[in-house]
Amino acid sequence: MLGLMQDRPLTLPHLLHRAERYFGHKEIATAGADGAVSVSTIGEVCQKVRRLATAFDALGLAADARIGTFCWNTVDHLALYLAAPCTGRVLHTINIRLFGDQIIYIANHAQDEILFVDRSLLGILWPLADELSSVKYFVVIEDGASNELPDDPRVLTFDGLLQNRPYDGEFRVTDEHRAAAMCYTSGTTGNPKGVVYSHRSTVLHSLAALAADVTGLSESDVVMPIVPMFHANSWGLPYAALLAGASLVLPGPNMDPAALLGLLADHRVTVTAAVPTIWMSLVPMLDDYDLSSVRFILSGGSAVPKALSQTYVHSIGVPLTHVWGMTETSPLATTGTPRSHHARLSEDQLAATRERQGPPVPLVQLRLADDNGAEQPWDDRSAGEVQVAGPWIAGAYYRSDANDSAFTPDGWLRTGDVGVCDEFGSLLLVDRTKDLxxxxxxxxxxxxxxxxxxxxxxxxxxxxxxxxxxxxxxxxxxxxxxxxxxxxxxxxxxxxxxxxxxxxxxxxxxxxxxxxxxxxxxxxxxxxxxxxxxxxxxxxxxxxxxxxxxx
Structure with missing residues (x-):
């Protein structure tokens, strides 16, 4: 017997239309390279998405073209987050901090047809332009920098591209398994590997992020993703915030602690996310800013030292909450949010629990395996390699060799992390396999x-x-x-x-x-x-x- 529900695909046009219709008035603030902060709305972003859709067709980009971005966290980058997948094309965010050879490899391997680049980053990208064999156009986004534009017919401007390009129709992607976005691993061993997210995986990941024991995002939140939009899609926060209707604050290129703290305070940010090194850099100035609006701080990428989390508890009353994942997991796989069995713990005991990466988020399965592949018990002592499975977990790499050792014979992702789990399924990472x-x-x-x-x-x-x-x-x-x-x-x-x-x-x-x-x-x-x-x-x-x- 089959269910009798409507068969509607889980695709990103739904997220776009929902954000445009219900939350078009919500604000998005972006800091430029010159320090100026501009404020626009979700509705204005959606208009840019519509103009970009027309521009993509006018430029003759393929129906499944990879749309490369070489950008900071900005409102125009956010428009590309929607414009590429909602037209059936594929967003490809490129890590601006990689070496030149890796950037060339990634853009050529992905076969990017067009590259959008912030003006402040031209000095890094343009010297590589002639080696990017598939790229037909370079579109420069103004961000307050003064870098000179190259005199080259391949170079266009973002504002010029959007002029006189109305689009009033509905976006439609009928196959939820169609590629929506792709990111490459950081390539610490060998060449970076391409991870391709589907519309279905991205929508489900965004929904899971809204859950109370994950980030609990709501329409009333103000979200500031400090984690770069070129790093695993900024941990999915831009999509999750748009789905919830939350306001956004995007820090642009200035990662100076004073600039970040100023944005957090001035815009009354409630939810923010970054790697531990960022949170360390803010510590000396924490007491100089009013951060009373902040309710939730996500930290991932590496283990959060207990002392660092406790510093935030003592300074602003909010700990750093561990999230764990990787490019291959979209990336949210676990969150260390407090649970009911923590309710009677002392502050010292709570501090110890915050060292854990936490249990898997809904729809993610997790297991520990020893060197022989045998599953380890959840007794908080038996360590094993962390393996995960779920609807937003990679099942293969893009254009990769067959029989990749990153996947088990039954299809689980071998993460390379080593951990233990307690009786409640809360993960504690003890190392990377190569770092033990x-x-x-x-x-x-x-x-x-x-x-x-x-x-x-x-x-x-x-x-x-x-x-x-x-x-x-x-x-x-x-x-x-x-x-x-x-x-x-x-x-x-x-x-x-x-x-x-x-x-x-x-x-x-x-x-x-x-x-x-x-x-x-x-x-x-x-x-x-x-x-x-x-x-x-x-x-x-x-x-x-x-x-x-x-x-």
Missing amino acids: IKSGGEWISSVQLENEIMAHPKVAEAAVIAVPHERWGERPLACVVVQPGESLSVEELIEHLTPRVSRWWLPDGVEFIDSIPKTSVGKFSKKTLRARFENYRFIGPSAAQPAEHST
């Missing part, structure tokens, strides 16, 4: 060790890597950045760690460095650190003892 330290046959979690190091009040940042050891195979080397104006000795740091971790976890070496290198998406680049210290060798006895390595 195997010392004397036992595993040391670099993430947990980093968090304990960063709990020291004099430590700004810390990353732990494995270094070869003649007896134990590998031992931890701590790379530590000290807070400005502070001094810290190795002995002082080890004394701090001794009651917090097992003795054999104590790092055998500590290197004080000026800064931790970052990846293009703001994560610690342990690959860079491993290259920097590839010839490092420990001198003297190890903290590890044979008895302490035994099980």
Whole structure:
């Protein structure tokens, strides 16, 4: 027996028409490269979408053309978020922080036909233009920068493209499995890989984001996604905010802490999201701004140190809430929002729960697998590789080799993260498979060790890597950045760690460095650190003892 419901496709034109009809009056603020903030409305964005649709046809772009963007978080980028998929084409956001060779590879591999670029980013993109073999047009978006426009027939302006191009019809995409957008992984090993989101996956991901135990977005919220719109579609927040009818604040190119804090305060932002390095950078100035409107802060991309989250609790009364996912998971897969069984916990106990990435969001399945593929129990002790499945989880990479090792024989995504789950299914990541330290046959979690190091009040940042050891195979080397104006000795740091971790976890070496290198998406680049210290060798006895390595 079949159900008797209407068969309507889950496609993004519904989101566009809903936003235009019901929330056209809601405001969208964008900060430019010159510091000026412009305010428009959802209705005005939708008009740009309509003009873009006509322009795409006038330029002769293919029905499934990849529409590349090389842009910051701006209102015009938001218009492209809708215009590409709602015309049946594919939005392709390119990470502006990648190396030139990677940008060339990504644009050519995706076969972008057109590239939209913020004027402030022309200096990065234009030197690569002649190597982008499939790109027919470069459209420059004004953002207050003064970069000179190239004298080239392929170069158009965004405002010029939109002139005299009305479009009054309805948008229609009949196949919900049609590609809507694509992002490439950051390519820390090998070439970046293309992840293609469907209309169905994007609509379902947006709906899940509105759930109370995810972000709980509503029409009354003001959402400021600091996480870039070129990074996994800004964690889906632009689409989710439009679906809810929330107002948006888009920070543009200025990631200066004062600029970000000013936007949060001036526009009474309620929900915001960024990687931990951003939240760290705001700490020295938190008390200088009125952030009383903020109710929810998402943090992802890497583990949130407990001390950092507690700083926000003490300063503004709101913790950093872990979200976990990756480009392949669209990206929301888990959220660490508080649950009913946390209600009677003390503040110290709550602080410990905030270190967890949390249970899976609705419609996402999660399991832990050991090296042999056997599923691990949820006892908060048995670690395994995190594997996920669901309607917005990648099932393959774009134009990729067959039999990709990132997927299990039964179709689950192998994330490369290692974690444990408690009885409630709450995930705690202990490391990446490639970042675990195997010392004397036992595993040391670099993430947990980093968090304990960063709990020291004099430590700004810390990353732990494995270094070869003649007896134990590998031992931890701590790379530590000290807070400005502070001094810290190795002995002082080890004394701090001794009651917090097992003795054999104590790092055998500590290197004080000026800064931790970052990846293009703001994560610690342990690959860079491993290259920097590839010839490092420990001198003297190890903290590890044979008895302490035994099980």
